[in-house]
Amino acid sequence: MLKLHSYFRSSAAFRVRIALQLKGLPHEIIPVHLLHGGGQQRQPGFLDLNPAGLVPVLEAGGEALTQSLAIIEYLDETHPLPPLLPADPLDRARVRALALEICCDIHPLNNLRVLRFLAHELKVGEAGRDAWYRHWAETGLEAIEARLARRAQAGDFCHGDRPTLADCCLVPQVFNARRMNCRTEHLPTVLAIHDRCMALPEFVRAAPAQQPDAG
Amino acid sequence: MLKLHSYFRSSAAFRVRIALQLKGLPHEIIPVHLLHGGGQQRQPGFLDLNPAGLVPVLEAGGEALTQSLAIIEYLDETHPLPPLLPADPLDRARVRALALEICCDIHPLNNLRVLRFLAHELKVGEAGRDAWYRHWAETGLEAIEARLARRAQAGDFCHGDRPTLADCCLVPQVFNARRMNCRTEHLPTVLAIHDRCMALPEFVRAAPAQQPDAG
Known part of the structure; x- marks a missing residue:
């Protein structure tokens, strides 16, 4: 298994x-x-x-x-x-780019070890650390919003009418942004896709609150 | 074109x-x-x-x-x-993971916009910024070295006997680390692979010094 x-x-x-x-x-x-x-x-x-x-x-x-x-x-x-990727190479490139924009340009800046280094090594203080977090989460999600809004008519999810690799990345990033009180209300396309995903049982079962180690 | x-x-x-x-x-x-x-x-x-x-x-x-x-x-x-990826799914996963370890866990922390934010918004100072750069470059490349050394016998490059997606990512990261005076001499597998790549005309033609905007 x-x-x-x-x-x-x-x-x-x-x-x-x-x-x-x-x-x-x-x-x-x-x-x-x-x-x-x-x-x-x-x-x-x-x-x-x-x-x-x-x-x-x-x-x-x-x-x-x-x-x-x-x-x-x-x-x-x-x-x-x-399938978690579409069939056409240009479409696959778009889905992978959305996923990478989250996984390379947002998340690595805001994960635990980075926040710890800012606090403990660079002594930026809590306000500095929070400003850092929000800056990268908001800047990154705004770029995603711009990209998704161009093709919002193309489907219910990040690409087309079923979840792809991009949605697997978007939902956890929105979850993080909300947990850290980042602004998201100006991201209507991102939020609509997030909500459609979280209406599916597969996404709910994968969510942090449903995990054996949640607490 | x-x-x-x-x-x-x-x-x-x-x-x-x-x-x-x-x-x-x-x-x-x-x-x-x-x-x-x-x-x-x-x-x-x-x-x-x-x-x-x-x-x-x-x-x-x-x-x-x-x-x-x-x-x-x-x-x-x-x-x-x-091909820039091997044929077997487990091998493809290994090559992609090496590439992502560079592109997600090292490079996004050290690119220009991030260094600027540290300097201008968080006012960490030049020493702090350089410590940050070296920490992530060295930590990241050490993890790559550990991973590559386990299979160093498997080939001349990151995976097997010809360059893959992983080598496309490793060489620019070593280039950056050297430019910023990071420690690399304790990374023999990384350096050996880098040198084998840079002996190929394709890598040389792609290098920064060969670009029309180099200067």
Whole structure:
């Protein structure tokens, strides 16, 4: 069985949980608590799986797969239905670019280890850290909104009428932005897509609150 | 003809330039200077192409494609030879994870707009900014070294005996790390792969110094 090393609040793990649910793949969730015991992701057993010390890790085919987007592409290649990427190469490029715009240009700036470095090493203070968080979340989501609004008529989700890799990334990012009190009310297309996703049971089952380690 | 909007020092643009060279695809380079005139990437004409205001953008098939990894996957899907991803899904996942570990976990923390925000908004000072840069470059490349060293025997490049998507990402990241005086001498596998790549004319032609806007 597939084993996903996950932390309930990790948006990267959340992306993979959504993909596993959309594919209907049985899997075991192995919680990795990023705060307890100095961070379970920094313990030797976990570092053997992933030297970068980051969740998620998917154990599949005898390998420990890392990086949420690489994991989701693997799931899509090995379990093609329902597809998480469209068929046409230009459309695939658009969906991947939306996903990467979230996974490269927003999330890495705002994850736990980065916020800690700002606070502990650069001593920017709580107000500085929060300004940083909101700046990148809002700037990034505004660019996503601009991109989605151009093609809002094209479907109910980020691309077309069913969820793709892009929606697997968008929903966790909106979840994070709200948790950190970022402005989102000026992002109507983003929010409409988010709400359509969260009306689906697959997204609900993947959400942080439904995880065994939620608390 | 393919048109690549590029900045000579952008490591994301450098990745795509390598892929275009490895594929042997004729293309026009359109320089976008990130510093001149307040940043040409923030001018309306460019923002029409990419609302995120980031290079690279590849004009192909009537669309403006963004995000270096999405662009390279598109090139690989539309021009399969030589392949930039292996055939087996587990191997593809490994190559994509290496690429993403660079493109998500190192580069976004160290690009120009982020360094500017640290300096101008958070006032961390030059020493703080440099400590930040080196921390993420070195931490990230050390994780890559650990991952590559496990399989160093498997080939001359990041994965096997010819360059893949992972090498398209590794070489520009090493270039950046050196330019910023980061420690790299403790990364023998990374450096050996870098040097093998830079012995190939395709990588040399894609390098910053060879670009029309170098200066």
